[in-house]
Amino acid sequence: MRIDILTLFPQMFESPLSHSILKRAQDKGLIDIVFTNIRDFATDNYKKVDDKPYGGGPGMVMMPQPVFDCFEYVEKLSPEKSKVILLTPQGRKFDQAKAVELSKESRLILIAGRYEGFDERIRIGLGAEQISIGDYVLSGGELAAMIIIDAVVRLLAGVLGDEDSPKDDSFSAGLLEYPQYTRPEVFRGMRVPDILLSGDHGKIAQWRRRQALERTKKYRPDLLKNKNTNQRQKKG
Ligand code: 4FV
Secondary structure, eight states: OEEEEEESOGGGGTTTTSSHHHHHHHHTTSOEEEEEEGGGGOOSTTOOOEEOOTTOOSSOEEOHHHHHHHHHHHHTTOOSOOEEEEEEEEEEEOOHHHHHHHTTOSEEEEEEOOTTOBOHHHHHHHTOEEEESSSSOOSOSHHHHHHHHHHHHTTSTTTSOGGGOSTTOTTTTSSOOOOOOOSOSEETTEEOOGGGGSOOHHHHHHHHHHHHHHHHHHHOHHHHHHHHHHHHHHHO
16 A cells, blocks of 8 residues: 655654554555655745635635645656545544545545645545544644554554454444453452353353443443444445
């Protein structure tokens, strides 16, 4: 998978992408991550990429020209069809289902904004999909882009070793994950549930399912509503 990132702060990505799973995925050639600085496409001497909002109001807005020119330059860098994503609080909320969907693309182009946001013609003109990582305002879209990269790349074949397969991730079945335990059997008086020591995989799977359901009911009942809605929709 090729991932292009358009940003005013490419250096912000250096550290998060150069450790553990994401570094290994790049070293294995499973992903190719390319950064392009939007400011390199500013046309005036001051390398201006933002301007005052029409109609007044606080803050500054990302100008269309530098983003369009940067995008059209990046698009030509590779023949693959790309999925263009604008990171913005106005976007559809990112979730595991969207991560799975994006992991099937051959190329992603992520556009990270700054200031108060993008001139609306950027969204319209680039036919970009808007994605939000949550209902809060960040100082920039870079962290949001990193979160999407992490959640998508770990789903790509060959990225996660078998030891940590995403198969029964939280949310993959629309439920929170069941409780996990590892050695020792007793820690500070707290015992591992006997069922997990029974070796009866049928009973263990049943216990885990029940635990996942109970936890979801307790901590995220909203997920159960979505789950039932999705199932009803599937049944049609
Ligand atoms: C954001 C979010 C986010 C808004 C203006 C950066 C900031 C500036 N992006 N999910 N929440 N972006 O807050 O994706 O462009």
